[in-house]
Amino acid sequence: MTHLSEEELVLHYYGEEEGDTLAAEQHLDTCGECRAVYTSLQRVLNVVDGLTLPERDAAYGERVWRRIEARIPARRRRWTGWLPARARWAAAATAMASLLVAAFFIGRSYTPARRVGAVANADPKAGERVLLVAVGDYLERSQMVLVELVNANPQHPLDISAEQERAAGLVSESGLYRQTAEHVGDTAVADVLDDLDRVLLEIAHSPSRLSPGELETLRQRLEAEGILFKIRVLGANVRNQEESAPEKPSAGRQKL
Amino acid sequence: MELTDRACVAQARAGDADAFRVLVERHSRSLFRLAFRMTGNESDAEDVVQESFLRAYRQLDKFDERATFGTWLYRITANCSLDLMRSRKRRSEQMAPSDPDRDDPILNLPSTAPSPEREAQSGQVRDRVAEALRELSATERTAFVLRHFEGMCIEDVSRVLECAPGAAKHSVFRAVQKLRRALEPLVSTAK
Numbered sequence: 001m002t003h004l005s006e007e008e009l010v011l012h013y014y015g016e017e018e019g020d021t022l023a024a025e026q027h028l029d030t031c032g033e034c035r036a037v038y039t040s041l042q043r044v045l046n047v048v049d050g051l052t053l054p055e056r057d058a059a060y061g062e063r064v065w066r067r068i069e070a071r072i073p074a075r076r077r078r079w080t081g082w083l084p085a086r087a088r089w090a091a092a093a094t095a096m097a098s099l100l101v102a103a104f105f106i107g108r109s110y111t112p113a114r115r116v117g118a119v120a121n122a123d124p125k126a127g128e129r130v131l132l133v134a135v136g137d138y139l140e141r142s143q144m145v146l147v148e149l150v151n152a153n154p155q156h157p158l159d160i161s162a163e164q165e166r167a168a169g170l171v172s173e174s175g176l177y178r179q180t181a182e183h184v185g186d187t188a189v190a191d192v193l194d195d196l197d198r199v200l201l202e203i204a205h206s207p208s209r210l211s212p213g214e215l216e217t218l219r220q221r222l223e224a225e226g227i228l229f230k231i232r233v234l235g236a237n238v239r240n241q242e243e244s245a246p247e248k249p250s251a252g253r254q255k256l
Numbered sequence: 257m258e259l260t261d262r263a264c265v266a267q268a269r270a271g272d273a274d275a276f277r278v279l280v281e282r283h284s285r286s287l288f289r290l291a292f293r294m295t296g297n298e299s300d301a302e303d304v305v306q307e308s309f310l311r312a313y314r315q316l317d318k319f320d321e322r323a324t325f326g327t328w329l330y331r332i333t334a335n336c337s338l339d340l341m342r343s344r345k346r347r348s349e350q351m352a353p354s355d356p357d358r359d360d361p362i363l364n365l366p367s368t369a370p371s372p373e374r375e376a377q378s379g380q381v382r383d384r385v386a387e388a389l390r391e392l393s394a395t396e397r398t399a400f401v402l403r404h405f406e407g408m409c410i411e412d413v414s415r416v417l418e419c420a421p422g423a424a425k426h427s428v429f430r431a432v433q434k435l436r437r438a439l440e441p442l443v444s445t446a447k
Contacts, residue, residue, distance in 0.1 A: 010432045014403060018424060043443045045404070045437045048385055054298055056288050061281030068280070068306050070274060072313055187314050194314075197376055224343045 004034045009041055073182060135177050136238040142170050142196055143231050150219050150228065157160045158215055161208040168204040171197060199227050261325035269316050280309050283326060287333045293401045294337035296390060304340055308333040330406065334398055334416045341394040381442060388438035392431050399427035
């Protein structure tokens with residue numbers, strides 16, 4: 001008699017076996033050895049089932065909403081949804097350029113972003129490329145701030161006010177890039193920029209003098225979140241896109 | 257009249273934040289249960305629920321209207337939990353060992369046993385079950401929770417894990433096998 005393997009018994013328990021269910025049941029009826037294993041399996045899984053869960057009351061959903069409400073970005077129907085991704089980036093670059101040029105005239109623009117605006121407004125294709133360069137540059141500057149903190153190995157409290165100032169500057173700049181990514185539906189980029197934003201904000205609002213222990217905690221958090229890795233990957237994608245932006249219109253995967 | 261999930265999604269996509277609020281209020285508790293089973297920790301589970309809704313909102317345009325919104329949310333939550341468990345594992349490998357039971361509420365579940373002796377025994381069972389679940393890899397735990405507790409079919413489990421159905425099936429099997437090896441002595445003595 002061929003016995004059922006442990007894997008077959010597990011799959012039978014979940015009704016996922018590839019073979020004949022009835023045959024497996026008949027075998028279990030007649031084979032004491034397999035039935036003993038199967039019974040033991042059932043008992044173990046019953047014990048696991050017996051674990052109760054902490055419940056949340058009916059108002060829990062409301063509390064969750066209150067916690068996330070402020071982080072929900074404003075959403076508009078995407079008028080560029082029918083365009084291919086590259087065309088959406090180009091359209092977004094133009095739209096962003098208009099915003100930036102307007103910002104320039106009212107005297108509120110940020111210098112690197114203003115350059116993006118001026119070029120992109122003159123030529124949308126060039127604008128797309130400049131936008132990619134700007135995002136790439138933004139990621140690189142963010143990476144430098146984070147790497148400096150991660151690599152610092154002080155014996156005494158460290159003054160991070162310079163890094164905080166740079167982090168605050170980067171935060172003020174990031175919103176535009178993130179909105180652009182959301183606007184073109186590139187959630188991968190938007191997600192990384194969102195994560196990066198949170199980290200930079202945290203740094204900007206930390207005490208300006210960190211003890212070696214606090215710095216170590218921060219370093220571990222940055223590593224645990226894998227933010228540097230994400231920035232490197234995204235940065236590499238941006239560079240690849242930069243290289244192909246002017247020559248290859250609307251072909252292949254276009255998202256960052 | 258109560259709006260269906262599908263109607264809420266359509267309105268949320270059009271920019272109606274209140275419609276998304278309805279979805280949050282409707283699905284939070286079930287997502288919490290899933291996240292808790294995955295992470296084994298209440299505070300982590302709450303973080304996962306919030307992060308899942310934020311991810312879902314950002315990805316609303318990717319949601320296929322023919323699918324069930326709840327299942328789609330489950331997938332996002334399972335992935336968020338998986339990310340968290342993997343990052344925790346990386347972090348715990350880097351840090352000095354601490355008491356792993358400290359934050360795991362599974363170990364602090366209320367006992368219904370009547371006598372102190374039974375109570376001690378059932379507490380021991382809970383500890384062992386929690387420990388056995390913790391010993392599973394992130395992939396095994398995810399596969400097991402989704403198949404065993406959430407009743408997802410292997411095909412859906414494989415989509416969450418981004419692997420072939422055969423690999424998902426094997427992860428479920430490995431999880432059950434490990435649980436059985438860890439818990440069988442306990443079950444045998446309780447006969």
